[in-house]
Amino acid sequence: MSKIPKIVILGRPNVGKSSLFNALIRRRQAIVSAKAGTTRDYITADLIINGQLLELIDTAGVDRDLKLVTLGGEMESMQRLALEQASAFVLVLNAREGLMPDDLAMIKALENQERPVIVFINKAESWPPVAEFYKHRLAPIVVGSVTTRQGLNELRQAILSAVGLLDEQSTLSAQIADLSVCIAGRPNVGKSALFNALIGQKRSIVSELHGTTRDSVDYLIQRPNGKLIRFIDTAGRCQRRLDQG
Ligand SMILES: Nc1nc2c(ncn2[C@@H]2O[C@H](COP(=O)(O)OP(=O)(O)OP(=O)(O)O)[C@@H](O)[C@H]2O)c(=O)[nH]1
Ligand SMILES: [Mg+2]
Incomplete structure (x- = not known):
């Protein structure tokens, strides 16, 4: 079995x-439709979060016992394989409809197995989910909306955390630095070389060519006194970042 974590x-x-x-x-691979029962097969794609490779699997609706609805034959056995091989599950609920009996049954089925589950309460752009959504033992719960992109970054972090891939740097990134140090200067003066020397790692590409650094690169260092310093190699974009505070 491959070691790439499968998120179902x-x-x-x-x-x-x-x-x-x-x-x-971040692309349209699966068919989205207002009609229920659209996804028949299961669909898989590479998912990269913070440079970590995972496999994301979209399934057709499952029923209350996590058995597959409406499918037959080969498709059903492929779906079953997806469920069996999952490293973690994202259970999607609908904030607009409230918690339905089939949701509850799925929650129960997921509570009775070992693999991590993240609950994503979708369609919450207009109103927050009612309290009953929180009455179960599954955690974490991320509230959001695919339409407005709310909660998606939180969900990405929760996925990494569920499969044990949340590295120290991403945990730190979620925190606010005590001090931000922006490395600015004309092209090719050695900004990236200085950045790498300060953080003690080769995170930024150093090259003879002008304009090598395209995106600014951040790195957080935690000092022995606990203070966080964020170093930013600026790709000549420091002025804008400084203007933004
Ligand atoms: N208001 C709102 N609508 C959404 C949101 N996310 C998805 N939808 C809509 O919900 C409908 C169903 O979306 P799908 O992504 O096809 O749902 P699915 O769970 O894959 O459906 P099946 O494959 O049929 O099980 C579509 O009309 C979407 O545009 C959201 O965050 N807010
Ligand atoms: Mg679908």
Whole structure:
């Protein structure tokens, strides 16, 4: 079995599983439709979060026992394989409809197995989910909306954390630095070389060519006194970042 963690998206028909799949992989691969029961097969794509490779799997709706609805034959056995091989699950719920009996049954089924589960309460752009959404033992819960992109970054971090890939740097990145040091200067003066020397790692590409650094690169260092310093190699974009505070 491959070591790439498999993240399986589950949920009742029409809750937004395929929409979420597309949003996470940042392209339209799965068919999204207002009609329930759209996804028939299971669809997989590479998902890269913070440079970590995972496999994301969109499924057709599953029923209350996590058995597959409506499918037959070969498709059903492929779906079953996806469920069996999952490293973690994202259970999608629909904030607009409230918690339905099939949601509860799926929650129960997921509570009774060992693999991590993240609950994503989708379609929450207009109103927050009602309290009953929180009455279960599954954690973490991310509230969001694929339409407005709310909660997607939080979900990405929760996925990494669930499969044990949340590295120290991403944990630190979520925190606010005590001091930010912006490395500015004309092209090719050695900004990236200085950045790498300060952080003690080759994170920024150093090259003879002018304008090698295209995007600014951040790195957080935690000092022995606990203070966080963020070093930023600026790709000549420091002025804008400074203007933004
Ligand atoms: N308001 C709102 N609608 C959404 C959101 N996410 C998805 N939808 C809509 O919900 C409908 C169903 O979306 P899909 O992604 O096809 O749902 P699915 O769970 O994959 O459905 P099946 O494959 O049929 O099980 C579509 O009309 C989407 O545009 C959201 O965050 N807010
Ligand atoms: Mg679908």
